[in-house]
Amino acid sequence: xxxxxxxxxxxxxxxxxxxxxxxxxxxxxxxxxxxxxxxxxxxxxxxxxxxxxxxxxxxxxxxxxxxxxxxxxxxxxxxxxxxxxxxxxxxxxxxxxxxxxxxxxxxxxxxxxxxxxxxxxxxxxxxxxxxxxxxxxxxxxxxxxxxxxxxxxxxxxxxxxxxxxxxxxxx
Amino acid sequence: xxxxxxxxxxxxxxxxxxxxxxxxxxxxxxxxxxxxxxxxxxxxxxxxxxxxxxxxxxxxxxxxxxxxxxxxxxxxxxxxxxxxxxxxxxxxxxxxxxxxxxxxxxxxxxxxxxxxxxxxxxxxxxxxxxxxxxxxxxxxxxxxxxxxxxxxxxxxxxxxxxxxxxxxxxxxxxxxxxxxxxxxxxxxxxxxxxxxxxxxxxxxxxxxxxxxxxxxxxxxxxxxxxxxxxxxxxxxxxxxxxxxxxxxxxxxxxxxxxxxxxxxxxxxxxxxxxxxxxxxxxxxxxxxxxxxxxxxxxxxxxxxxxxxxxxxxxxxxxxxxxxxxxxxxxxxxxxxxxxxxxxxxxxxxxxxxxxxxxxxxxxxxxxxxxxxxxxxxxxxxxxxxxxxxxxxxxxxxxxxxxxxxxxxxxxxxxxxxxxxxxxxxxxxxxxxxxxxxxxxxxxxxxxxxxxxxxxxxxxxxxxxxxxxxxxxxxxxxxxxxxxxxxxxxxxxxxxxxxxxxxxxxxxxxxxxxxxxxxxxxxxxxxxxxxxxxxxxxxxxxxxxxxxxxxxxxx
Numbered sequence: 001x002x003x004x005x006x007x008x009x010x011x012x013x014x015x016x017x018x019x020x021x022x023x024x025x026x027x028x029x030x031x032x033x034x035x036x037x038x039x040x041x042x043x044x045x046x047x048x049x050x051x052x053x054x055x056x057x058x059x060x061x062x063x064x065x066x067x068x069x070x071x072x073x074x075x076x077x078x079x080x081x082x083x084x085x086x087x088x089x090x091x092x093x094x095x096x097x098x099x100x101x102x103x104x105x106x107x108x109x110x111x112x113x114x115x116x117x118x119x120x121x122x123x124x125x126x127x128x129x130x131x132x133x134x135x136x137x138x139x140x141x142x143x144x145x146x147x148x149x150x151x152x153x154x155x156x157x158x159x160x161x162x163x164x165x166x167x168x169x170x171x
Numbered sequence: 172x173x174x175x176x177x178x179x180x181x182x183x184x185x186x187x188x189x190x191x192x193x194x195x196x197x198x199x200x201x202x203x204x205x206x207x208x209x210x211x212x213x214x215x216x217x218x219x220x221x222x223x224x225x226x227x228x229x230x231x232x233x234x235x236x237x238x239x240x241x242x243x244x245x246x247x248x249x250x251x252x253x254x255x256x257x258x259x260x261x262x263x264x265x266x267x268x269x270x271x272x273x274x275x276x277x278x279x280x281x282x283x284x285x286x287x288x289x290x291x292x293x294x295x296x297x298x299x300x301x302x303x304x305x306x307x308x309x310x311x312x313x314x315x316x317x318x319x320x321x322x323x324x325x326x327x328x329x330x331x332x333x334x335x336x337x338x339x340x341x342x343x344x345x346x347x348x349x350x351x352x353x354x355x356x357x358x359x360x361x362x363x364x365x366x367x368x369x370x371x372x373x374x375x376x377x378x379x380x381x382x383x384x385x386x387x388x389x390x391x392x393x394x395x396x397x398x399x400x401x402x403x404x405x406x407x408x409x410x411x412x413x414x415x416x417x418x419x420x421x422x423x424x425x426x427x428x429x430x431x432x433x434x435x436x437x438x439x440x441x442x443x444x445x446x447x448x449x450x451x452x453x454x455x456x457x458x459x460x461x462x463x464x465x466x467x468x469x470x471x472x473x474x475x476x477x478x479x480x481x482x483x484x485x486x487x488x489x490x491x492x493x494x495x496x497x498x499x500x501x502x503x504x505x506x507x508x509x510x511x512x513x514x515x516x517x518x519x520x521x522x523x524x525x526x527x528x529x530x531x532x533x534x535x536x537x538x539x540x541x542x543x544x545x546x547x548x549x550x551x552x553x554x555x556x557x558x559x560x561x562x563x564x565x566x567x568x569x570x571x572x573x574x575x576x577x578x579x580x581x582x583x584x585x586x587x588x589x590x591x592x593x594x595x596x597x598x599x600x601x602x603x604x605x606x607x608x609x610x611x612x613x614x615x616x617x618x619x620x621x622x623x624x625x626x627x628x629x630x631x632x633x634x635x636x637x638x639x640x641x642x643x644x645x646x647x648x649x650x651x652x653x654x655x656x657x658x659x660x661x662x663x664x665x666x667x668x669x670x671x672x673x674x675x676x677x678x679x680x681x682x683x684x685x686x687x688x689x690x691x692x693x694x695x696x697x698x699x700x701x702x703x704x705x706x707x708x709x710x711x712x713x714x715x716x717x718x719x720x721x722x723x724x725x
């Protein structure tokens with residue numbers, strides 16, 4: 001099983017998200033994360049889907065996505081040619097003994113504390129998957145109360161954009 | 172001048188070439204039906220007994236004509252009754268536009284009377300679907316629905332129109348009939364690679380699918396076979412692409428395919444799959460299916476390439492285009508050894524006919540009598556079950572779009588609506604071959620055949636059991652006939668009379684011939700109750716998930 005990142009531009013219309021997420025569920029493909037948000041162009045949303053599978057699953061997913069009428073552009077975001085970010089908010093239990101250690105870790109990881117309570121800190125962490133997972137592992141010892149993740153977003157390096165995918169659906 | 176949404180819908184349907192709508196009225200489509208009344212000289216509406224029948228009729232109309240079939244239903248139960256018909260069209264790539272009314276948009280989400288989120292329900296079984304929220308967008312939405320339905324790999328599109336949009340006013344500007352999106356065409360290098368593969372083959376075998384009919388590539392398939400000296404096997408959906416009388420056509424492949432077709436498929440060195448999608452019913456064991464051969468696959472749907480079977484080379488293209496480029500470039504071949512082998516397979520098949528129990532009136536005799544009497548232009552529809560498989564094996568289909576069967580979804584109850592739609596589309600006498608189980612599902616549509624005065628002959632192969640399931644129970648479930656022995660006592664001929672149709676009975680060759688002759692010279696619908704033995708089996712059979720080695724001939 002490999003991890004693939006797929007970027008999509010989709011028409012912002014009723015049911016677009018359901019059409020795409022429903023296709024993944026219906027055809028038994030595994031999604032690790034799916035993010036969606038507006039773009040610089042009104043009426044067009046951008047999705048980033050992280051999926052697990054082999055090469056043939058990846059090919060089949062791209063082919064199936066290209067048939068969904070709401071989908072305008074599809075591009076596989078390769079790790080070597082793209083930059084990826086994910087944001088998490090992690091709420092960690094604190095005591096007077098652990099607080100300063102946690103704050104040290106936040107500084108070293110260049111994260112920020114966005115809520116301070118005598119028994120807990122809420123920490124904003126931004127980065128790629130490795131950094132996030134390392135920080136989560138570190139916090140596990142102190143007691144994680146909850147985690148909220150946005151899922152990955154991804155853009156190409158340089159001047160390349162998703163519109164340069166060359167893979168435009170037929171419709 | 173401003174028109175109401177209901178009127179705009181009718182104008183747009185007419186503008187897009189719709190001459191007939193199949194449907195059923197109700198509270199949420201009253202305004203649309205009012206416009207149908209006022210415009211009845213410009214567009215015909217056929218009311219069926221049930222919305223499912225209307226959906227299958229629109230499907231049958233589209234299959235027989237190649238045009239987009241249109242079905243109309245009210246909100247809630249009217250809309251949900253379309254679901255099987257829409258799914259059926261989706262699986263068999265049939266262009267259809269389904270129009271549903273809905274409650275006013277201000278009532279959405281309140282569980283209002285007869286409110287159903289039909290867009291949500293039909294998401295997985297349509298190419299695309301819409302809820303029209305603004306009357307100003309109605310005409311363009313309907314046009315786009317037609318465009319999507321007939322583009323590329325065709326399929327159903329649903330347009331849900333809330334009551335307030337039907338009542339709202341907007342400007343209407345007539346437009347041309349929308350053209351499909353330009354279809355994808357094979358590249359030069361794709362063509363070159365395909366030509367190389369074909370030229371290198373010494374035992375070529377073509378699998379012809381429903382895509383050949385949709386693309387209009389029937390002649391090209393035959394030309395390819397003739398020039399490269401290949402034989403042809405058809406998927407169930409592809410049966411009408413090549414005449415049953417064509418000497419290179421070995422008939423249907425798959426679970427109940429003909430022996431010679433299955434054998435040639437196994438022995439070939441190149442499988443040229445044209446507009447077919449490697450359904451599990453066609454392939455059986457997928458590894459064995461691909462073993463010892465190269466596979467060239469041409470399909471308009473990109474997602475069919477490498478979906479079910481990993482192929483050596485896949486080309487996304489309109490089939491007619493691809494073949495018209497490939498054929499001039501391939502070498503003219505004579506594969507003497509291959510032809511001799513296939514001749515042996517055919518001889519073996521001729522010596523091993525299915526062992527029917529009843530010699531007097533068995534399915535093949537019924538089908539031969541129908542084949543002998545029908546003009547090739549007359550559509551033949553089936554339901555789903557043993558009768559469908561026997562018909563696929565034995566009925567001599569000679570013209571494209573003249574064999575209508577539920578291939579992908581396998582919908583018992585498809586046949587009555589399909590026969591109505593085909594009869595309306597072609598104006599030809601139509602024959603439905605069904606079983607007592609399938610007929611029982613939608614026999615209410617006899618009413619529609621009578622009210623429309625349609626010359627449809629319904630041949631019920633009546634074995635009093637659910638024969639196909641019973642056959643599996645016989646072969647794989649120790650003859651435990653769970654819920655397949657129906658114990659019904661319906662007199663189908665008397666039932667036909669009660670509906671206002673004509674009912675006839677047959678229990679031997681002579682009485683069937685007489686009934687068929689009478690039916691085929693009767694103006695309106697006729698139902699023939701033809702008794703067959705409940706233990707007749709469909710053979711050959713490759714058990715599910717298995718391969719040619721396990722093919723059962725008796």
